[in-house]
Amino acid sequence: AWLPPAAFRAVGSRRALVCGAGTLVGTVRDELAQACARYGGTVAWRPGPGPVDGTGDVDLVLALTAATPLPAPVAEVAAQCRRHHGAGALGAEGFALARTGDVTVVLAEEPAGLLHGLFHVVRLGESAFGAARGPERHRPAMRLRMLDHWDNVDVHPVMGQVERGYAGGSIFWRDGSPRGDPARVRDYGRLLAACGVNAVSANNVNVHATEARLLTDRLGDVAAIADVLRPYGIRVHLSVTFAAPVVLGGLPTADPLDAGVRAWWAATTRQVYDRIPDFGGYVVKADSEGQSGPFTYGRSHADGANLLADTLAPFRGVVHWRAFVYDHRQDWRDRSTDRARAAFDHFAPHDGRFAPNVVLQVKHGPMDFQAREPVSPVLAAMPATRLAVEVQVTQEYTGQQRHVCYLAPWWSEVLRFAPWGDHRTVAALAAGDAGEGGGLVGVSNAGDDPFWTGHPLAQANLYAFGRLAWDPRLDPAAVLDEWIGLTFPPGPASGHDLVRRTLHEMMDGSWRTYERYTAPLGVGFMVRPGHHYGPDVDGYEYTPWGTYHFADRDGVGVDRTRASGTGFTGQYPQPWRDVYESLDRCPDELLLFFHHVPYGHVLHDGSTVIQHIYNTHFAGAEEVAALRRRWDRLDGLLDPGLHTRVRERLDEQVRCAEEWRDQVNAYFFRKSGVPDARGRRIP
Ligand code: GCW
Numbered sequence: 001a002w003l004p005p006a007a008f009r010a011v012g013s014r015r016a017l018v019c020g021a022g023t024l025v026g027t028v029r030d031e032l033a034q035a036c037a038r039y040g041g042t043v044a045w046r047p048g049p050g051p052v053d054g055t056g057d058v059d060l061v062l063a064l065t066a067a068t069p070l071p072a073p074v075a076e077v078a079a080q081c082r083r084h085h086g087a088g089a090l091g092a093e094g095f096a097l098a099r100t101g102d103v104t105v106v107l108a109e110e111p112a113g114l115l116h117g118l119f120h121v122v123r124l125g126e127s128a129f130g131a132a133r134g135p136e137r138h139r140p141a142m143r144l145r146m147l148d149h150w151d152n153v154d155v156h157p158v159m160g161q162v163e164r165g166y167a168g169g170s171i172f173w174r175d176g177s178p179r180g181d182p183a184r185v186r187d188y189g190r191l192l193a194a195c196g197v198n199a200v201s202a203n204n205v206n207v208h209a210t211e212a213r214l215l216t217d218r219l220g221d222v223a224a225i226a227d228v229l230r231p232y233g234i235r236v237h238l239s240v241t242f243a244a245p246v247v248l249g250g251l252p253t254a255d256p257l258d259a260g261v262r263a264w265w266a267a268t269t270r271q272v273y274d275r276i277p278d279f280g281g282y283v284v285k286a287d288s289e290g291q292s293g294p295f296t297y298g299r300s301h302a303d304g305a306n307l308l309a310d311t312l313a314p315f316r317g318v319v320h321w322r323a324f325v326y327d328h329r330q331d332w333r334d335r336s337t338d339r340a341r342a343a344f345d346h347f348a349p350h351d352g353r354f355a356p357n358v359v360l361q362v363k364h365g366p367m368d369f370q371a372r373e374p375v376s377p378v379l380a381a382m383p384a385t386r387l388a389v390e391v392q393v394t395q396e397y398t399g400q401q402r403h404v405c406y407l408a409p410w411w412s413e414v415l416r417f418a419p420w421g422d423h424r425t426v427a428a429l430a431a432g433d434a435g436e437g438g439g440l441v442g443v444s445n446a447g448d449d450p451f452w453t454g455h456p457l458a459q460a461n462l463y464a465f466g467r468l469a470w471d472p473r474l475d476p477a478a479v480l481d482e483w484i485g486l487t488f489p490p491g492p493a494s495g496h497d498l499v500r501r502t503l504h505e506m507m508d509g510s511w512r513t514y515e516r517y518t519a520p521l522g523v524g525f526m527v528r529p530g531h532h533y534g535p536d537v538d539g540y541e542y543t544p545w546g547t548y549h550f551a552d553r554d555g556v557g558v559d560r561t562r563a564s565g566t567g568f569t570g571q572y573p574q575p576w577r578d579v580y581e582s583l584d585r586c587p588d589e590l591l592l593f594f595h596h597v598p599y600g601h602v603l604h605d606g607s608t609v610i611q612h613i614y615n616t617h618f619a620g621a622e623e624v625a626a627l628r629r630r631w632d633r634l635d636g637l638l639d640p641g642l643h644t645r646v647r648e649r650l651d652e653q654v655r656c657a658e659e660w661r662d663q664v665n666a667y668f669f670r671k672s673g674v675p676d677a678r679g680r681r682i683p
Contacts, residue, residue: 001191001452001459001463001487002191002194002195002459002463002483002486002487003122003190003191003194003486004486004487004489005035005038006489006490006491007122007125007486007489008031008034008035008038008039008122009035009039009125009489010121010122010124010125010126010128010129011032011035011041011060011118011121011122011128012032012034012035012036012037012038012039012040012041013036013039013040013041014036014041014058014059014060014104014129015041015042015044015057015058015059015060016032016036016041016042016043016044016058016059016060016061016062017043017044017045017046017058017060017061017062017063017071018032018043018044018045018046018061018062018063018114019045019046019061019062019063019064019067019070019071019074020046020047020062020063020064020066020067020111020114021047021048021064021067022064022111023111023230023231024111024112024114024115024231024232024233025047025064025111025114026231027115027231027232027233028062028111028114028115028118029043029045031118032062032118044058046067048067049067049068049069058071058103059102059103059104059129060103060104060105060106060121060128060129061073061074061103061104061105061106062105062106062108062114062117062118063105063106063107063108063114064107064108064109064110064111064114065078065090065107065108065109066109073098073100073101073103073105074105074107076100077096077098077100077105077107077134077135078096078107080098080135081096081107081135081137084135084137085137088109089137090107090108090109090110090113090137090139091109091110091113091139091435092109092110092112092113092143093110093112093113093116093139093140093143093198093233094108094109094113094116094137094138094139094140095107095108095113095114095116095117095120095137095138096108096117096134096135096136096137096138097117097120097121097128097133097134097135097136097138098133098134098135098136099128099129099130099131099132099133099134100132100134101132104121104128104129105134105135106118106120106121107135111233112198112233115193115232115233116138116140116193116196116233117138119193119194119195120138122194122486123482123486125485139435140196140198140435140469140470140471141427141431141435141469141470141471141472141473142430142431142435142437142439142440142469142470142472143431143432143435143436143437143439144198144199144318144359144388144437144438144439144440144441145196145197145198145199145439145440145466145469145470146197146198146199146200146201146237146280146320146388146439146440146441146442147192147197147199147200147201147393147441147442147443147444147462147465148200148201148205148239148283148390148441148442148443148444149162149170149171149172149200149201149202149203149204149443149444150162150163150164150165150204150205150206150394150443150444151163151165151170151171151172151173151202151203151204152170152173152203152204152208152210152211153173153176153177153203153210153211153214153218153221154175154176154208154209154210154211155175155176156208158530159204159206161173161174161175162204162447163204163206164392164394164396164443164532165394165445165447166394166395166400166401166402166445166447166453166454166455166458167401167445167446167447167448167449167451167452167453167454167458168447168448168449168454169447169448170447170448171184171185171188171446171447171448172185172202172203172225173203174448176210178221178224178225179448181448182224182228184448185225185228185229186228186229186231186232188446188452189228189229189231189232189234190232191452191462192232192234192466193232193233193234194466195462195463195464195465195466195467195470196466196467196469196470197234197465197466197469198233198234198235199234199235199236199237199280200225200229200234200235200236200237200444201236201237201238201239201280201283201320202214202222202225202236202237202238203238203239204239205239205283205284205285205291205322206285206289206290206291207239207240207241207285207291209247211239212240212241212243212244212247212248213248214238215238215240215244215248215268215272216248216268216271219271219272219275219276220275222236222238222276223275223276226276226278226279230278235278235279235280236276236279236280237279237280237281237282237283237320238272238279238281238282238283239282239283239284239285240282240283240284240308241291241292242254242284242286242291242292242293242294242304243292244264244265244268245260245261245264245265248268249264249268251264253297254292254296254297255297255299256294256297256299256303256304256306256307257297257299257303257307261307262307262310262311265307265308265311266310266311268311269308269311269312269315269317270311273315273317277315279315279317280317280318281312281317281318281319281320281357282308282312282317282319282320283319283320283322283361284304284305284308284319284320284321284322285322285324286301286304286321286322286325287301287325288322288324288325288326288328289324289328290328293325300350300353301321301325301346301347301350302350302353302354304321305319305321305354305355305358305360306353306354306355306358308321309354309355309356309357309358310355312357313355313357316357317357318357318358318359319357319358319359320359320361320388320438320441321354321358321359321360321361322361322390323343323346323347323360323361323362323363323376323378324343324363324368325342325343325346325347326339326342326343326546327339327342327546328544328545328546329544330544330545330546331544332541332542332543332544332548335566336566337546338546338558338560338566338567338568339366339367339545339546339547340366340367340558340560340566340568340593341366341566341567341568341571342366342546343362343363343366343376343378344366344376344377344378344381344571347360347378347381347382347385348378348381348382348571350385351381351382351383351384351385352384352385354385354386356386358385358386359386359387359388359438359439360378360382360385360386360387360388360438361388361390361438361441362376362378362379362387362388362389362390363376363390364376364389364390364391364411364414364426365414366378366568367524367547368397368547369391369392369396369397369398370397370519370522370524370525371397371398371405371410371511371514371515371518371519371524372515372519372522372524372589372590372593373522373524373590373593374522374576374580374590374593374594375414375417375419375426377419377568377571377572379419379426379429379430380419380420380429380572380573381571386432386436386437386438387429387430387432387437387438388430388437388438388439388440388441389414389415389426389429389430389438389439389440389441390441390442390443391407391411391414391440391441391442391443391465392442392443393407393442393443393444393445393461393462393465394443394444394445395407395445395458395461396532397527397532398511398514399514399653399656400532400533401445401453401454401455401458401649402454402455402533402649402652402653402656403455403510403514403624403649403652403653403656403657404455404457404506404507404510404627404649404650404653405458405461405510405511405513405514406457406460406461406464406476406480406507406508406510406511407461407464407511408460408461408464408465408468408476408479408480409476409477409508409511409512410511411464411465411468411476412468412472412474412475412476414426415427415430415440415468415472416472419572419573419576420573420574420575421574421575421576425472427472427473430472431472439469440465440468440469440472442462442465442469444462445458445461445462446462450641451642451645454649455645455646455649456642456645456646457503457506457507457646459483459487460480460483460484460487460507463479463482463483464476464479464480464483467479467482476508477504477508480503480504480507480508481500481504484499484500484503484504485500488500488503488638495634495636495637496637498633498634498637499634499637499638502630502631502633502634505630506627506630506631509623510627513620513623513624513627514620515589515616515620516616516617516619516620516623517616517617517620517621517624517657517660517661517664518535518620518660518664519549519664520592520609520612520613520616520617520664521557521588521589521590521591521592521593521609521612521613522589522590522591522592522593522594523549523556523557523558523592523593524547524549524593525539525540525547525548525549526539526540526549526664527539527540529543533656534656534659534660535659535660535663535664536663537549537551537663537664537667538667549592550596551667551668551671552671553671553672553673554598554599554672555596555597555598555599555601555609556592556596556597556599556609556668556671557591557592557593557594557595557596557597558592558593558594558595558596559594559595559596560580560593560594560595561580561581561594561595562577562581563581565594565595565596568594569581569594580594581594583595583597583601588603588604588605588612591603591609592609597609599668599672599674600674608674610668610672610674611676611677613664613665613668614665614668614676614677614678614680614682615678617660617661617664617665618661618665618680620657620660620661621654621657621658621660621661624650624653624654624657625654627650627653628647628650628651628653628654631643631646631647631650632647662682662683665682665683666682666683669682
């Protein structure tokens with residue numbers, strides 16, 4: 001992935017000094033030692049206070065501020081930092097980077113900062129050892145940067161080992177047991193640390209019988225994962241079932257206000273911390289898609305979340321409480337129920353009632369990880385609640401890691417969205433004041449596949465997730481180049497520039513390409529029910545899931561206006577409540593999410609809706625064909641196994657994009673009777 005040995009060439013050929021002690025400092029030293037063994041550099045380590053020994057000639061110093069006396073160049077950087085930012089300005093994970101004289105300095109207050117600093121230097125490569133720079137201060141925008149694994153311990157009869165997993169089996173589990181491959185887990189932790197992730201939840205939010213027991217008699221399995229990830233600064237969290245007091249504790253109820261239930265959770269949580277002192281906390285999917293929750297007992301989600309939060313608080317743990325609560329058994333004939341409204345209707349009234357260590361985990365859009373949705377209005381409606389934004393790194397609705405679909409531009413749009421039209425962005429809401437918000441959560445796309453993510457190019461999504469959680473202002477195209485540079489370092493073979501250029505060209509616009517050949521203008525779904533791969537325009541139209549497009553002979557789209565529809569637009573603050581309400585002002589890419597319009601409705605670019613559908617679907621499929629041609633140019637320049645794997649996936653993407661094009665075009669031609677103005681073939 002993005003840590004091939006060659007990514008360490010620049011640091012590995014230097015004379016490095018590490019000052020400080022602790023597990024994570026040990027990791028920094030070991031990383032450097034490994035790199036130096038390969039590239040001829042040296043590493044000295046000064047764990048405690050004492051004379052600076054054998055450190056006359058160094059190129060790179062990584063030091064904790066506490067490791068006094070600090071070597072001269074570091075002391076200078078420390079003094080500058082204090083002058084500019086005051087004491088304690090680097091925080092738990094931040095670092096300062098400077099190049100003074102001939103020495104590159106990384107300074108941190110805490111060991112985790114040193115580790116992030118090391119990986120930053122790795123990313124910079126030779127340029128970290130060039131011109132004078134800094135001191136620059138780097139701190140994560142979000143304190144919580146978590147990947148959720150929807151991994152089952154047992155193989156689930158329908159969902160398999162990993163729910164919505166497209167990269168083989170689980171990294172953690174196989175057939176009901178731990179997978180027994182700590183080296184793989186360690187490598188994973190290393191990759192995550194190198195892009196800035198600091199938390200992992202190790203099991204599916206749909207908690208089945210075996211998985212429920214991870215909280216109690218199988219806690220040892222979780223502790224083993226925590227032990228392996230700890231040296232990389234990654235904390236482990238656990239998905240738990242709200243019914244645990246009943247299914248594990250044998251109590252007659254899981255009512256959050258019941259004294260026995262509270263005592264059970266308190267005792268259970270204490271045992272978790274006895275075993276895993278740095279345990280991160282619980283993740284809960286309650287009253288959602290069949291999972292149990294407080295509604296069963298006539299209690300609110302604030303009651304439910306606070307129960308768990310109270311038991312975690314003494315240990316500084318958090319509960320990630322998911323806002324993905326909606327009626328999945330609705331009647332498709334009932335036009336008044338709107339799934340998009342559900343999270344807001346359930347949660348917004350409870351703003352201010354959640355304990356400080358509850359993180360309300362909100363999917364970025366009001367529906368479900370479609371290739372295009374508006375930003376969830378919940379994010380603007382709960383100023384007194386810690387909010388996390390959840391994105392889906394695993395490509396359930398975006399090509400299932402058989403299609404190239406670089407998602408960072410999509411996430412970046414979401415994170416930069418300004419719900420009130422002013423300086424306050426979604427990223428700022430998730431970051432919170434002084435980084436105390438709920439952060440960014442991604443559903444992991446990694447598995448036991450040799451390329452980690454099934455599609456080798458899907459690794460870029462995992463990398464970009466971590467980088468954007470660390471700094472949501474990063475340009476996704478620059479993050480892509482960073483990933484390409486690390487993953488495909490210049491080697492002895494020629495053609496490296498072509499590789500870089502081609503990968504960038506293929507990936508940068510791939511999310512928009514995907515959008516073009518799938519569901520049009522923000523209407524979403526149109527996928528095969530169940531597994532969600534490939535087109536099926538009416539697949540969900542008459543189902544209980546609340547995901548409809550309402551196409552008929554005259555028009556298509558969901559009327560979510562206040563004037564004549566479900567009123568969903570009213571969940572947004574100004575300016576968006578009026579922008580989305582207005583047929584004229586609503587952005588084209590979301591038109592069918594908010595409005596039901598005739599096929600002849602004219603978009604801002606002058607084309608009709610029906611012609612737009614034809615144009616984008618022909619264009620999208622052509623763009624995929626061009627992707628495959630581009631990839632062919634790289635034959636012989638890359639590892640053959642990798643080239644073949646991507647080539648196979650591109651063949652499938654071409655086939656599938658044509659299928660999408662033809663089904664969507666044929667469907668709307670048949671409904672509307674309007675021919676393509678350009679006379680192209682529609683089957
Ligand atoms: O996107 C849907 C998926 C479910 C998933 C659910 C959720 C884990 O189809 O597989 O369940 O969302 O986010 O809880």
